[in-house]
Amino acid sequence: MELKIIKDRLQNESFARSVKENLEDWSKGFERSKEDEQKIHEWLNTLINNFLKILEDIEDEEELRVILFSKYVELKCLWKQLNTQIQYQNFNKGEADPQLLIQASLITYILIAIEPLIHEKDLLEIQQFLTKPIREILIEEPNGMSSSNESDSIAGQLDQQISSLYYDKEKLFQNLGTCEPKEIISIIKSMREQVADLKSEMQDSCLIDGTIQFTGKRKVRIMKA
Incomplete structure (x- = not known):
């Protein structure tokens, strides 16, 4: 130490x-x-x-x-x-x-x-x-x-x-x-909801060539250079 x-x-x-x-x-x-x-x-x-x-x-x-x-x-x-x-x-x-x-x-x-x-x-x-x-x-x-x-x-x-x-x-x-117990419970509930939302957004995602990520519920626009 x-x-x-x-x-x-x-x-x-x-x-x-x-x-x-x-x-x-x-x-x-x-x-x-x-x-x-x-x-x-x-x-x-x-x-x-x-x-x-x-x-x-x-x-x-x-x-x-x-x-x-x-x-x-x-x-x-x-x-x-x-x-x-x-x-x-x-x-x-x-x-x-x-x-x-x-x-x-x-x-x-x-x-x-x-x-x-x-x-x-x-x-x-x-x-x-x-x-x-x-x-x-x-x-x-x-x-x-x-x-x-x-x-x-x-x-x-x-x-x-x-x-x-x-x-x-x-x-x-x-x-x-x-x-305060009520506030702590509220924080925990909020964190759980955020994790659930993140899982929902990423459940249909896929990875192409390790660089492009498409997420199921998100709209993705690809533009040519």
Whole structure:
């Protein structure tokens, strides 16, 4: 893995555009000032630049993978902490701190950018690590498990599912420009219709000498030179 690949994932035009659009939507939606928007942008740039500075000092490719792995774990932990805090604020206060919302959202963009560079097996291990307790203390009861442990287990599973939903929602928004079910369904239907139309147009086509193509339902005019 080359350093320039990692840099490109975090500095390319598509990434910068997605961040800019997300910040603008956040600023408008929560009526934030340009100064607030700029501070968040600086926070994100500092986060990315500090990470890249570490990578620039590393020459061994295997060490690059290790650092990338550890940074992904670090960011995923931070993302999980922020989303947990957001969930509790929504539950207790009816709304969450806008700054936490945008920070969690922007961290998602970094995670999505570097995730394809990490092996699938490693991603699975990270997910298991983040959901499994550091220490498991089993308190035996007649039914084999205490109600407290059972409740904690259920709560942990629900928390994991909610976190996954937040993450999937951000992925949809980045790739499709929306995370609304109705709009996504509409996009899929439109794509299916386009594919069906293309198949219909090309079903009677033929190729002559590898250069001239005649399509069944299309009118073709051939003029002499």
